[in-house]
Amino acid sequence: xxxxxxxxxxxxxxxxxxxxxxxxxxxxxxxxxxxxxxxxxxxxxxxxxxxxxxxxxxxxxxxxxxxxxxxxxxxxxxxxxxxxxxxxxxxxxxxxxxxxxxxxxxxxxxxxxxxxxxxxxxxxxxxxxxxxxxxxxxxxxxxxxxxxxxxxxxxxxxxxxxxxxxxxxxxxxxxxxxxxxxxxxxxxxxxxxxxxxxxxxxxxxxxxxxxxxxxxxxxxxxxxxxxxxxxxxxxxxxxxxxxxxxxxxxxxxxxxxxxxxxxxxxxxxxxxxxxxxxxxxxxxxxxxxxxxxxxxxxxxxxxxxxxxxxxxxxxxxxxxxxxxxxxxxxxxxxxxxxxxxxxxxxxxxxxxxxxxxxxxxxxxxxxxxxxxxxxxxxxxxxxxxxxxxxxxxxxxxxxxxxxxxxxxxxxxxxxxxxxxxxxxxxxxxxxxxxxxxxxxxxxxxxxxxxxxxxxxxxxxxxxxxxxxxxxxxxxxxxxxxxxxxxxxxxxxxxxxxxxxxxxxxxxxxxxxxxxxxxxxxxxxxxxxxxxxxxxxxxxxxxxxxxxxxxxxxxxxxxxxxxxxxxxxxxxxxxxxxxxxxxxxxxxxxxxx
Amino acid sequence: xxxxxxxxxxxxxxxxxxxxxxxxxxxxxxxxxxxxxxxxxxxxxxxxxxxxxxxxxxxxxxxxxxxxxxxxxxxxxxxxxxxxxxxxxxxxxxxxxxxxxxxxxxxxxxxxxxxxxxxxxxxxxxxxxxxxxxxxxxxxxxxxxxxxxxxxxxx
Numbered sequence: 077x078x079x080x081x082x083x084x085x086x087x088x089x090x091x092x093x094x095x096x097x098x099x100x101x102x103x104x105x106x107x108x109x110x111x112x113x114x115x116x117x118x119x120x121x122x123x124x125x126x127x128x129x130x131x132x133x134x135x136x137x138x139x140x141x142x143x144x145x146x147x148x149x150x151x152x153x154x155x156x157x158x159x160x161x162x163x164x165x166x167x168x169x170x171x172x173x174x175x176x177x178x179x180x181x182x183x184x185x186x187x188x189x190x191x192x193x194x195x196x197x198x199x200x201x202x203x204x205x206x207x208x209x210x211x212x213x214x215x216x217x218x219x220x221x222x223x224x225x226x227x228x229x230x231x232x233x234x235x236x237x238x239x240x241x242x243x244x245x246x247x248x249x250x251x252x253x254x255x256x257x258x259x260x261x262x263x264x265x266x267x268x269x270x271x272x273x274x275x276x277x278x279x280x281x282x283x284x285x286x287x288x289x290x291x292x293x294x295x296x297x298x299x300x301x302x303x304x305x306x307x308x309x310x311x312x313x314x315x316x317x318x319x320x321x322x323x324x325x326x327x328x329x330x331x332x333x334x335x336x337x338x339x340x341x342x343x344x345x346x347x348x349x350x351x352x353x354x355x356x357x358x359x360x361x362x363x364x365x366x367x368x369x370x371x372x373x374x375x376x377x378x379x380x381x382x383x384x385x386x387x388x389x390x391x392x393x394x395x396x397x398x399x400x401x402x403x404x405x406x407x408x409x410x411x412x413x414x415x416x417x418x419x420x421x422x423x424x425x426x427x428x429x430x431x432x433x434x435x436x437x438x439x440x441x442x443x444x445x446x447x448x449x450x451x452x453x454x455x456x457x458x459x460x461x462x463x464x465x466x467x468x469x470x471x472x473x474x475x476x477x478x479x480x481x482x483x484x485x486x487x488x489x490x491x492x493x494x495x496x497x498x499x500x501x502x503x504x505x506x507x508x509x510x511x512x513x514x515x516x517x518x519x520x521x522x523x524x525x526x527x528x529x530x531x532x533x534x535x536x537x538x539x540x541x542x543x544x545x546x547x548x549x550x551x552x553x554x555x556x557x558x559x560x561x562x563x564x565x566x567x568x569x570x571x572x573x574x575x576x577x578x579x580x581x582x583x584x585x586x587x588x589x590x591x592x593x594x595x596x597x598x599x600x601x602x603x604x605x606x607x608x609x610x611x612x613x614x615x616x617x618x619x620x621x622x623x624x625x626x627x628x629x630x631x632x633x634x635x636x637x638x639x640x641x642x643x644x645x646x647x648x649x650x651x652x653x654x655x656x657x658x659x660x661x662x663x664x665x666x667x668x
Numbered sequence: 669x670x671x672x673x674x675x676x677x678x679x680x681x682x683x684x685x686x687x688x689x690x691x692x693x694x695x696x697x698x699x700x701x702x703x704x705x706x707x708x709x710x711x712x713x714x715x716x717x718x719x720x721x722x723x724x725x726x727x728x729x730x731x732x733x734x735x736x737x738x739x740x741x742x743x744x745x746x747x748x749x750x751x752x753x754x755x756x757x758x759x760x761x762x763x764x765x766x767x768x769x770x771x772x773x774x775x776x777x778x779x780x781x782x783x784x785x786x787x788x789x790x791x792x793x794x795x796x797x798x799x800x801x802x803x804x805x806x807x808x809x810x811x812x813x814x815x816x817x818x819x820x821x822x823x
Contacts, residue, residue, distance in 0.1 A: 091796040094806040271751035274792030309698070309735055310791050312804075350694055351734030353789060367693035369732040428753050428794060435795065502752065516752065524789075526732075 080118040082159065085135040085199070089124040089281070090313055092131035096147065100132045103148035107155040117159055120199045123282035124180060143168040180278060180436045184452045188414065190422045191275075191398050192438050195282030200317050203324040206285040212330055214401035218293045219338040223253065226297040230400065232408035234420030239265055239356075239393035240468070240497045241573075242419070242486040245400075248390060252380040253298045255388040262295045262303035262342075263365065263384065265393040266318075267349055267356040269308060270469030271520065273500035275424040275436055276394035280307070280314035283398070284321035288344070290397030292335065293404060295342045298390050303344035306361050309351055318346050353524035357572045358391045360526070371528045372572035393498070395424060416442035419485035423499060429466075430457045430505040439484075446480040449503055460505040464588070466513065468497030470520045471577025473584030474510065493584045495577075509606035510589040511596055515543040517581040521574065532575030535566040539582060549609040551597030560586065605666045608651045612667050615642045615655075619663040625655035678703045679714045688719045693729055697736050705745075706737040734789070742777040742784040744822040746770075747801040750787040753794035758811070762798045765812035769819060782822070 086092075086101045101119060108114045122135070134143040141164055143154065150168065157163045180196060183189055198205035206212070218226050231246030252260060264287060268276040279287065291303050307315050322344060325331040333341045347365050354360045355370040362384050364370035383389020399421065403411045412420045419441040425448070428434045432454030439452060445465060449455065456462050464474045467484075473494035475482065482488050486496050504513070522536040539562050542555050563579035563586075570576045586593060595601045602610040615625070621639040626632075633649040636642030644655070656664040682699035686692035696719070700711050707730055716723045730736045748763055770778055770785055777784040791799055796808030800818070807818055 090791070090793045090806055091808055094793075094796065094799075094808040268792065269789060271790040272753040272794050273790075274794065277792040310789060348695070348698070349733075350698055350736055351789065352732065364694065365691070367691040367729065369728050371732075426794070429756070520751075 080116060082117045082139075083137045084117060084119045085122045085137070086119060087124055087131060087133040087135075088121045088313070089131075091124075092133055093313070095131040097132035099148045100134075100146050100151060103151040104134075104155070107151050108159070111155055111160055113155070113159055121201055122196065122199050123278070124196050139164065141169060184433060184437060184454075186439060186443065186447060186451050187437055188422050188440050189438050190402055191279060191286075191395055191424050192282075192436065193402075194286065195278050198283065200282055200284055201320050203285060203321065203328060206283070210405060211285055211401075212289055212328075214404035215289050215292055215330065216336055218296055218404050219336055219340060223297045223299065226293060226404070227253065229408050230297070230403060233403045233411040234408075234415070234418075235396065235399060235403060235411065236419060236486065237392055238395035238399075238423065238499075240495065242496055245392060245396055248380065248392070249294060249297050251378075252300075252388050252390040255381055257381075257388050258299075259302065259387055260298055260300040261384040261387055261389040262291055262298065262300040262344070263358075263361065263379075263389055263391040264291055264303065264305040264397055265356060265358065265361055265391055266305050266307040266311070266314065267361060268311075268394070268498060269353040269356050269524075270498050270500045272428045272502060273426045273469060273498050275426055275499055277311050277314055278436060279394050279398050279424075280311065281317050284314075284318050285325065286398040286401060287318075287394055288321055288325055288331070290400035291344060292330065292342055293400050294390060294392065294397060296340050300390065301342060303342065304365050304384065305344060305346045306349065306355070306365055307346055308349045308355075315346055315348055322346070352526070354526040354572070354574050357574060359572070361391065362389065369526075371526050372574070374571060395499075414440040416483060416485045418487055423484070423496070425499040425501050427453050427501040427503065429501075429503040430460065430508075431455065431503045432457055441485050442483045444481050444483055445475065448484065448501070449480075453503070456503065456505050458505075460507070462503070463506045463508055464504045464510065466494075466502040466504065466517075466581070467500070468495035468580075469500045470517045470524075471495070471574065471580050472497045472500070473580045474504075474513070474588060475584075476588050478588075493580075493587060495580070507604055507606070509547075509602055509604035510585045510592050511543065511546055511602075512604075512606050514582045514585045515540070515547050518543055518578070521578040525574065525578070529569075529571040529575060531566045531569040532571070532578060535562055535570075536575070536578050538562055539566075539579065543582070546593065546596045547602075547607045547609065549596070549600050549607070551593075553597070555597055556586065556590070556593055601668045603668065605668045607668075610668050611651060612646060613644050613649060613651060613653070613655060614665055614667060615644055616663050616665050617641060618661055620661055622660070624658050624660065625664065628654050628658045630654065673703060675704065675708055675710050676714060679711050679718070683715065683718045690719055690721050693719065693721070693726070694733070697726075697730055701736050705741050705743070706739055708740075712738075740777070740781075742781050744782060744803055745784045745786060747786050747788035749789075749791055749797065749799045749801075751790040751794075753790070754797035754799055757797045759798035761812045762800065762810050762815065765815040766800070769815055783819070 088097050104119050130144040132146050154165055157165050227246050227249050235245045236242040331343050349355050352370045355364045357372045360370040360372040379389040379391055415421050422438050423441050424438045437452050464476050466474050475494050489496050518540045522540045525532045527533045563583050566579050567576050595603050605611050619641040626634040631648055631650050633645045634642050682696045686695045701707050712726055716726050772785050798810050800807045800810050
């Protein structure tokens, strides 16, 4: 058996690929061949190693050295010094001070990694790496049990669907199992469309076998014979990694006929979307798998009864399946020991916005918003004050300082007017305009409305028009009431979750920040000084007359003599804010 | 012929690869779109004939998905991420730079057919925002000053 004295792991996260990771990898291979080292040193691909902010990155084992910022031209020198002469190259090494994996670094305080445990640790393109981390042991264990016992184990673990609604996973499986029809199908929702949410992408790219193993176990429990992973086309690397993983699982006899000699057969394929947010809705997803327009349909019948090809189908998302092997392996009691009374286990979140440590986190369910924002994510950027957190994606809601001690679990969030959703957390500081935020999300849902039902298609359009008017300083008396009425109607009458959730950002901001809407409408004022039509730039008396602002103004709206206070002509000013950015004396102020 | 490729050839090869069934419609159309830059009328007719599906249903699918186009696009398609995480780290300025450089509105193609400017939904690589995708190449951490240089790589 050949023996490699050294392994080079190349990060092939999209961020590093965008900076030329493949070119560096090719150069490495070529150089190792040229130096006659190719039989001694192995080059492997892996998901994110470090921050990718200074990619392409490499990790060299056994030394555990981290090289960053490489170009193909650096490779010959690196190979000669490190691998031929055994002298690590300092200038390419990651400086400890700048270890900033903005997405997923070493576990942050209070983090518990279950779903993300293998990401960045193993080679996702090598099934043996996964197997070495106890991979597929859970499958072997499950196949030796009865399907009922598997469902019972998952039931006792308290696992709830991680796609957003939080329906108990075991109950869903049981419903599908009980339907007297065949064949049965399994679908995995990998259509992670919420802006800023990329938890599932990391799992698919970093640990695809955990999802595949979870799907095989679920299929066994339900009695399904075929599965589909519906992945969005915006994730090309995830699609590629999954396809490689599926192929390897087949070669190892883990997919296909008579899996591990158990008599159970199951196979699966990847279906790639073509760019439609609504396909994350389960009935739309099924339509898209069948090659139709991805439009939702009324339920019942639920997919458990009539899903793909009109047959019983169980649909869970990436994170739900990925956690199943861990539950089978470590037991329901272990999983149920984390979380709250009604929401067990851990949840991954993509936390973004105005926090110090943005990125991916995984925490036990029930952690308070305060702990997540201040302890895990390191608090608000630039020492500013916390204003709100938007949770649950474009159909979620906002929570304020009053909710800081609210535990993050399905029930508490829903009761407070937000929702768990897929796990996007956008933290906003005091300089955020909540009307503008509501407008932003409404623009998104309006754009993504599939157009099938009128309340969503037309209703969201009308709401967006009112919100745009308010932000433009043209709000009228009665606008708030009209928004409230429309919200109620859309929630009640829309066909699917997209429409029913679309007004949520407006409802929750109206409830918590009504005064901001009123200020826009009645006082023509944007309290956060964000809405362009309602703000004015002016130069204060501490202006030194350096003329930098006047030189940079794109419309020549600024006048004044050298060493004298300058003036902005409000009739010419387009409120681009450049003067404020370039001023070295903080002399430009925004008023509203 | 479209973009130097034989439309019928492209369609038949896509249908052969995926199989002549209705459930493979989206993969087939995606391939045709990728090869030709869009889905021309002749391709719709041929796919309809090969998989035995009415053209009306084919249109309903092709017009639904953002990534499928029934109209010609430029030789290179630029997709700019317009979502919140990119927006707040300077995306707005990059977007302006792109529009200034190309002098077109979103969805439009430059008069020389070189570029079509589009927006994309979140690509999930928010840590390196703002993000611009040109054809299959992803560019991260873009600054407005880099836009012209990047565009110059595409002829």
